Amino acid sequence: MKPPRKWLDDDFIRNLLPLIGMRVPFDLHKDDDLIPYFQYKVGPYQKDYYLYFKQPPNKFQYNAEIFGKMYEYRGYDLVRYIEFHYKAYENKDEFVRFLYFEVLRQQRMIRNHRWMFWVWFPRWKASLETTMRWVEEEKKRLQSPVPPAPEIPQEALAMGKEGLIDKIEEEISTLLRTYLGRIDLLYNEHDLTKVVQVLILLQNLKEPGQKGLLLFKNFSDMDMASLLRQFVQFGDYKTNTLQVKISGIKKEMKMDDPALEKLYKALQEFFFP
Numbered sequence: 439m440k441p442p443r444k445w446l447d448d449d450f451i452r453n454l455l456p457l458i459g460m461r462v463p464f465d466l467h468k469d470d471d472l473i474p475y476f477q478y479k480v481g482p483y484q485k486d487y488y489l490y491f492k493q494p495p496n497k498f499q500y501n502a503e504i505f506g507k508m509y510e511y512r513g514y515d516l517v518r519y520i521e522f523h524y525k526a527y528e529n530k531d532e533f534v535r536f537l538y539f540e541v542l543r544q545q546r547m548i549r550n551h552r553w554m555f556w557v558w559f560p561r562w563k564a565s566l567e568t569t570m571r572w573v574e575e576e577k578k579r580l581q582s583p584v585p586p587a588p589e590i591p592q593e594a595l596a597m598g599k600e601g602l603i604d605k606i607e608e609e610i611s612t613l614l615r616t617y618l619g620r621i622d623l624l625y626n627e628h629d630l631t632k633v634v635q636v637l638i639l640l641q642n643l644k645e646p647g648q649k650g651l652l653l654f655k656n657f658s659d660m661d662m663a664s665l666l667r668q669f670v671q672f673g674d675y676k677t678n679t680l681q682v683k684i685s686g687i688k689k690e691m692k693m694d695d696p697a698l699e700k701l702y703k704a705l706q707e708f709f710f711p
Contacts (some may be wrong), residue, residue: 440460449597462497469496470497472495472496472497472500473536474527475504475523475524475527475532475533475536475537476489476504476507476523477522477526478490478491478494478495478500478503479491480494481494482585485493486524487507487518487519487522488506489503491503501540503687504540505540505544505562505565507519507564508565508566508569508576509562509565510562511565512564512565513568516565516568516569517568517572520569520572524576526670528709530576530580531580534576534577534580535571536574537569537573538570538577541566541569541570541573544562544566545563545566545570547683548562548563561603579656591629616659621668621669621670622669622670622671628673630669631687633664633669634666634683634684634687635687635698637662637665637666637689638662638684638687638688638691639656639701639702639705640653640705641654641657641662643702643706643709645706645710646710647665648704650710653660653709659684659685662676662684663675663679663680663681663684666680666684667680
């Protein structure tokens with residue numbers, strides 16, 4: 439029962455109201471603004487992760503349905519239900535705090551009224567335990583320190599956008615050089631060009647016939663540049679520099695060259711016997 443307004447305005451009577459059960463949250467706060475931690479829709483019930491109501495709910499109907507919906511899921515399915523709403527809510531810390539204290543409230547209610555829930559009590563208890571486990575793990579994840587972003591030298595910032603990109607690429611190239619391959623040709627420019635030509639033939643190799651399928655679903659010039667950087671001679675080249683070099687070799691290639699024709703047919707016979 440909701441107490442009369444004049445009782446609430448009287449300091450003495452207002453302090454006596456809890457003793458007679460007339461200062462309960464449902465009577466005084468059911469029409470408070472609802473914070474949609476869990477997404478809901480107004481309409482017929484559907485078998486998905488949304489909460490459904492026939493009409494806009496008050497905050498107590500809403501909170502009750504959050505946990506009522508949990509009863510439909512077990513184990514990891516319950517985790518997926520929670521994370522569906524968690525990903526949609528912007529303030530992650532607030533969502534976790536809300537769920538933590540609401541689960542505590544539900545657990546206290548179970549302990550105080552266990553005799554009322556003899557049919558569904560075990561399953562409800564298991565759902566709350568799973569939810570609390572998720573909350574504890576997510577709290578630890580949110581509290582773990584985030585590694586600081588790498589510092590960018592002041593001289594690089596002064597270079598402007600293009601200079602900054604070049605500086606970053608230089609730093610990354612230096613780091614990656616440790617992991618690059620050490621394929622080494624008996625160096626001369628002619629041999630390196632032929633290596634690139636072989637890769638270009640493979641890039642465009644397809645089954646015989648007009649509608650033949652390509653050997654590779656995806657093989658870009660950038661991919662080819664990455665392969666070429668495994669060669670000692672190309673290890674210090676930037677990716678975009680190698681792409682320009684590949685484009686230049688493509689323009690100079692003459693597919694009617696007997697040597698290239700012979701090699702292309704040999705590759706076709708090898709990959710598409």
